[in-house]
Amino acid sequence: MSEDRILRWGILGTANIATKVSKAIQSTASCNLTTIGSRDLEKARSWGAKHNVPNAVGSYQAVIDDPDIDVIYLPLPPNLHLEWIEKAARAGKHILVEKPIAISVSAAREMVDIARSHNVHLMDGVMWVHHPRTRMMKDVISSGELGTIRRMTCAFSFCWNPLPSSNIRFNAELGGGSLLDLGWYTVGATLLLGCNRLPQRVQASARWFQDVDVSFSAMMWFEKNFVASFDTAFDTATRRWLEVAGTDNSIVCDDFVLPWSDEESKFWVHGDSGQSEKRTCPPAVQQNNMIADFRDLILGRRTDNPWIDWSLKVQQVCDALALSARKEQPIELREDK
Numbered sequence: 001m002s003e004d005r006i007l008r009w010g011i012l013g014t015a016n017i018a019t020k021v022s023k024a025i026q027s028t029a030s031c032n033l034t035t036i037g038s039r040d041l042e043k044a045r046s047w048g049a050k051h052n053v054p055n056a057v058g059s060y061q062a063v064i065d066d067p068d069i070d071v072i073y074l075p076l077p078p079n080l081h082l083e084w085i086e087k088a089a090r091a092g093k094h095i096l097v098e099k100p101i102a103i104s105v106s107a108a109r110e111m112v113d114i115a116r117s118h119n120v121h122l123m124d125g126v127m128w129v130h131h132p133r134t135r136m137m138k139d140v141i142s143s144g145e146l147g148t149i150r151r152m153t154c155a156f157s158f159c160w161n162p163l164p165s166s167n168i169r170f171n172a173e174l175g176g177g178s179l180l181d182l183g184w185y186t187v188g189a190t191l192l193l194g195c196n197r198l199p200q201r202v203q204a205s206a207r208w209f210q211d212v213d214v215s216f217s218a219m220m221w222f223e224k225n226f227v228a229s230f231d232t233a234f235d236t237a238t239r240r241w242l243e244v245a246g247t248d249n250s251i252v253c254d255d256f257v258l259p260w261s262d263e264e265s266k267f268w269v270h271g272d273s274g275q276s277e278k279r280t281c282p283p284a285v286q287q288n289n290m291i292a293d294f295r296d297l298i299l300g301r302r303t304d305n306p307w308i309d310w311s312l313k314v315q316q317v318c319d320a321l322a323l324s325a326r327k328e329q330p331i332e333l334r335e336d337k
């Protein structure tokens, strides 16, 4: 696709998260958000009017069939991703799919194969990896400043009281649960910052409600004596922090998923005598960076897509963790050939 093309976007579903992402599409150069599709035409119309989207249609298929759309943003419940990725890819559309990309690694692999065979780009909608602070933390870790990486711990939670039983996150069939919803970030962070290989063994436990995990705790053992843990929950105070500890120093970031303030994004490097140094990153709007990165992939302004292979690994680890929690026993993993 020529580098100076304007990409025309359509959205499938009037999801809550589409409000934020639609603004990001609308404020990114070379991107034009033209169409919102919903199962309900009236819903699409009123969402479109509210969010300045000119065309509203009463089915997802109508968005896909529109020859004037190049890119689909897919914020549907996770169990519907495979079906709609397949339809979009067959129609030659690129797809930005919300996390978790799938409900199993076999479905995720199928999506990636379908996208590749139809020559379209597929990326997951996780935003924090597109924030320049993530690159800064990664650079500190690969510079050796922390020494050899030994431990990583993360937490991602927020509290619903009472639990909203009709939310998609509490529907097992749709792909609910805190592991896939929030653990997607903590597992992703572990594989991005701690060790980009799969753990050799995992063990997890969960508390269940309507057959989905309301809270989840996990340990993951990697090669070279690297060990990671995390917890996620829908019934615990808002937390979104991580710590990466090496033999010499450690990094602490108290808001890795999304900076608490738009004005400042930061993390700390802690030494072994109680000293800590705050490192700050210029303000950035991570969802805008995500859209710009996906645009650049589609337009050929960048040739690498590191995110999709990472998403597949995250899904593979989530599968093993879910199985471990269900079976209440450790699970061994093997790296793909």
Ligand SMILES: NC(=O)c1ccc[n+]([C@@H]2O[C@H](COP(=O)([O-])OP(=O)(O)OC[C@H]3O[C@@H](n4cnc5c(N)ncnc54)[C@H](OP(=O)(O)O)[C@@H]3O)[C@@H](O)[C@H]2O)c1
Pocket (backbone or CB within 6 Å): 012, 013, 014, 015, 016, 017, 018, 037, 038, 039, 040, 043, 075, 076, 077, 078, 080, 098, 099, 100, 125, 126, 127, 168, 174, 181
């Ligand atoms: N990247 C991020 O920062 C981020 C943040 C929040 C959520 N997410 C992800 O985005 C996705 C959507 O989350 P959300 O909280 O925005 O969800 P939501 O508000 O419940 O929206 C989901 C949309 O999917 C459509 N849908 C189709 N079949 C459905 C069904 N059987 N039940 C419910 N909805 C159905 C509906 O659109 P129509 O009725 O218009 O057809 C609905 O508006 C999830 O995968 C979630 O993990 C990502």
